Amino acid sequence: MEKTLLYLHIPFCDSKCHYCSFNSYVDRFELKERYMRAVTGQLRSDLETFGIEKGSLASLFIGGGTPSTVEPHLYEPFFEALGGYLCEGAEITSEANPNSATKGWLEGMKGLGVNRISFGVQSLFDDKLRLLGRAHRAAEARRAVEEASHIGFDHLSIDLIYATILDTPQRIEEELERALRLPVDHLSAYELTIEEGTLFQKSPEVRVESLEQAHTLRNRLEERGWEGYEVSNFGRSKCRHNLGYWEYRPYLGIGSGAVGRIGNLRYAPHRQPERYIDDPLFKEEEPLTPQQIREEKILLGLRSCVGISSADLTPPMRERAELLVREGRLTASGGRCYNPDYLLSDEIALFIIG
Structure with missing residues (x-):
C-alpha cells in the first residue's frame, strides 16, 4: 500500500509580512467557519475520488497562512473525516505563529492528535522582526516554543530568515545560539527573497548577498550535530512530511492555495477563499509527462x-x-x-x- 501525504492550507493571517507572497489574507476571518466546512467536504470527496485506502496517509501538514488563527474546535470535523485513514504513528504537523499560538490553542491541537508544531519565528532579534513586518517579538517566540514543550509536544521546529540587511556573520551565529537554547529538534533557515507583489518589492535593498551566511548557518548547525538533510532544513529529527515530497510520494492538497499530485496528475483548487467555499470540489488539472x-x-x-x-x-x-x-x-x-x-x-x- 503506497503511503500518501496530506496537506491542508489555511489562508487566514493576522498580519501580512513584508516578504510574504503566499496565498494568505488578513481580512477574511468571517469566512473561517464556512471555509473549514468546505475543506472537510473536499477531504471526504478526494479520499473517495483518488481511492485512498484506510491507514495509508503517512502524514498531515497544516500550513498557511496561519493555522493558529483558526480555533481547534473548527478543525474537529476535518479530523473526524480522517478517521482510519492516517497510518499508525503518522506525523501530524501544524504551523503556528508565536502571537496566536496560545496555551489553549496548543492544548486543543494536541488533543486532536497534532504531534509536531512548526513555529514561524523568523528571527530572535526584535529589530529584524520589525524589519520583516512580523506581529510578534522575540520574547513571545521563546514563550510559545517553551509553552509547547511543557504541554508535551516532543517535536518542535522553528523557521528563521537570513540574508537581510541587518544580518552579519556575527549576528547569524548569535541568532543560532539563541535558537539552539530552545527545546526544538528541527530548524528551517530560509534566504530572504524579494517576491513580486510584496511590500519588499518596493525596497529590495533589505536583502543582501547570502552565500557566506548560508555556509555559516550550515557549518555551525552541523558542528552542533544538526544534520542538514535539505538545502534549508536541519534537525536532530527529520520532518517526515517534507521528506515525502522529496521522495516524490503522492500527496493530497486540500484548501484554497493548496496543490496536490496523485500519480501523474497535479491539481489545484480555487485560490480565492470565496470561490473555494462556493465550489470546494473544483480542480484545475495538469497531467504530467x-x-x-x-x-x-x-x-x-x-x-x-x-x-x-x-x-x-x-x-x-x-x-x-x-x-x-x-x-x-x-x-x-x-x-x-x-x-x-x-x-x-x-x-x-x-x-x-x-
Missing part, C-alpha cells in the same frame, strides 16, 4: 538527502551523472547518486537534465 516527472525527481532529490535513482534517468542523463561522480561532485551508492553540496543543487540538476 514522464519527462516532467523525471525532471522534478532530479530537482527535488539533489537538493536533499534523498538523491536520485539511476533508474529514473535517461541514458544521456545517466552519463552526465556518472561524469559528475567521477569528478567528485556527486557520490554514488546502491544505484543512487547524492549531492554533497545542496547549495549547488540547481546547477547540478540542470546539467544532468541537459
Whole structure:
C-alpha cells in the first residue's frame, strides 16, 4: 500500500509580512467557519475520488497562512473525516505563529492528535522582526516554543530568515545560539527573497548577498550535530512530511492555495477563499509527462538527502551523472547518486537534465 501525504492550507493571517507572497489574507476571518466546512467536504470527496485506502496517509501538514488563527474546535470535523485513514504513528504537523499560538490553542491541537508544531519565528532579534513586518517579538517566540514543550509536544521546529540587511556573520551565529537554547529538534533557515507583489518589492535593498551566511548557518548547525538533510532544513529529527515530497510520494492538497499530485496528475483548487467555499470540489488539472516527472525527481532529490535513482534517468542523463561522480561532485551508492553540496543543487540538476 503506497503511503500518501496530506496537506491542508489555511489562508487566514493576522498580519501580512513584508516578504510574504503566499496565498494568505488578513481580512477574511468571517469566512473561517464556512471555509473549514468546505475543506472537510473536499477531504471526504478526494479520499473517495483518488481511492485512498484506510491507514495509508503517512502524514498531515497544516500550513498557511496561519493555522493558529483558526480555533481547534473548527478543525474537529476535518479530523473526524480522517478517521482510519492516517497510518499508525503518522506525523501530524501544524504551523503556528508565536502571537496566536496560545496555551489553549496548543492544548486543543494536541488533543486532536497534532504531534509536531512548526513555529514561524523568523528571527530572535526584535529589530529584524520589525524589519520583516512580523506581529510578534522575540520574547513571545521563546514563550510559545517553551509553552509547547511543557504541554508535551516532543517535536518542535522553528523557521528563521537570513540574508537581510541587518544580518552579519556575527549576528547569524548569535541568532543560532539563541535558537539552539530552545527545546526544538528541527530548524528551517530560509534566504530572504524579494517576491513580486510584496511590500519588499518596493525596497529590495533589505536583502543582501547570502552565500557566506548560508555556509555559516550550515557549518555551525552541523558542528552542533544538526544534520542538514535539505538545502534549508536541519534537525536532530527529520520532518517526515517534507521528506515525502522529496521522495516524490503522492500527496493530497486540500484548501484554497493548496496543490496536490496523485500519480501523474497535479491539481489545484480555487485560490480565492470565496470561490473555494462556493465550489470546494473544483480542480484545475495538469497531467504530467514522464519527462516532467523525471525532471522534478532530479530537482527535488539533489537538493536533499534523498538523491536520485539511476533508474529514473535517461541514458544521456545517466552519463552526465556518472561524469559528475567521477569528478567528485556527486557520490554514488546502491544505484543512487547524492549531492554533497545542496547549495549547488540547481546547477547540478540542470546539467544532468541537459
